Amino acid sequence: MSEARMSDEQIAAAFKDTDAIRKGHFRLTSGRHSDTYIQCARVLEHPTLTMRLAAEAVARLPKDLEIDLVASPAVGGILFGFAVAAALDKPLIFSERVDGKMVFRRSFEVSEGAKVLIVEDVVTTGGSVKDVSDLVEENGGSAVAVVSLIDRGADPLFSAPYYPLLQLITPSWEEADCDLCKQGVPIDSPGSRRINK
Ligand SMILES: [Zn+2]
Numbered sequence: 001m002s003e004a005r006m007s008d009e010q011i012a013a014a015f016k017d018t019d020a021i022r023k024g025h026f027r028l029t030s031g032r033h034s035d036t037y038i039q040c041a042r043v044l045e046h047p048t049l050t051m052r053l054a055a056e057a058v059a060r061l062p063k064d065l066e067i068d069l070v071a072s073p074a075v076g077g078i079l080f081g082f083a084v085a086a087a088l089d090k091p092l093i094f095s096e097r098v099d100g101k102m103v104f105r106r107s108f109e110v111s112e113g114a115k116v117l118i119v120e121d122v123v124t125t126g127g128s129v130k131d132v133s134d135l136v137e138e139n140g141g142s143a144v145a146v147v148s149l150i151d152r153g154a155d156p157l158f159s160a161p162y163y164p165l166l167q168l169i170t171p172s173w174e175e176a177d178c179d180l181c182k183q184g185v186p187i188d189s190p191g192s193r194r195i196n197k
Contacts, residue, residue: 006056011166014049015150018042021168024188025180029076030124030154034172035180037188038150040121044079054083057147057165061117065145068114071095071136073102073128080149081119088117095132102131110139123148123164124172126156133158 015021020042026034044050067090072081074096085092093108110116116136120129126146133143143160151164154172175181 005059006052008166011053011056012168014043014053015166015168018046018049022188025185027175027187028124028172030127030172031175032124032154032172033175033178033181033187034170036170038122038152038168038170040076040080040149043149044121050079050083051086053149053165054080054087057084057149057163058087060165061145061147061163065117066115067117067144069093069110069116069141070119071110071116071132071143072119073132076121077119077128077132080121084117084119084147090117095135102128102135104135104139110136110141112140114141115144116141118143118146118158118160120146120148122150122152123156123162124152125154126158129156130158133160 020039022037022039023035024037026037028034067088070081070085070088070090070092072078072094074094078094081092081094093104095102095104118129118132123129129146136143146158146160146162148164149166151167153167153169156162
């Protein structure tokens with residue numbers, strides 16, 4: 001029995017309905033500034049919806065793509081990575097930063113020659129995805145594809161084939177070019193409750 005497929009409109013609605021798209025002044029993980037923040041945690045707090053999105057992401061992968069293992073960067077990628085791994089019935093490992101360097105802890109291993117699907121929540125420049133991909137390859141595996149919930153539409157830094165579930169073109173820019181900074185608008189913390197919609 002397979003779950004009903006999701007259309008692009010239904011995927012976009014999941015983000016609107018859960019209030020995941022925030023307006024303000026943000027510093028993204030990439031270091032770039034933006035007036036839009038996509039708080040995937042608001043979507044991922046709903047397990048059934050998360051599992052449906054993951055099943056759809058898997059259904060959109062090429063049928064001949066071989067995957068042995070799913071790897072996600074902590075923290076953002078873990079929940080969606082788990083859901084995608086469940087949909088694939090494959091193991092999930094996650095990487096963490098220690099003193100800025102991406103590493104696998106917790107006795108996670110990548111076996112020699114493992115074909116690894118990298119899963120992230122939001123990709124702006126894909127710096128974390130590139131770091132996980134490099135880490136997988138240093139460990140003898142290969143990053144065969146990348147999946148994310150959201151592609152913010154910047155040029156990705158990684159080279160593996162990329163299958164974002166939803167492309168939301170939301171501008172971001174270097175801090176030096178930020179008009180919001182020049183106007184003295186304080187940076188919003190995405191976790192903050194005071195963020196206005
Ligand atoms: Zn700024």
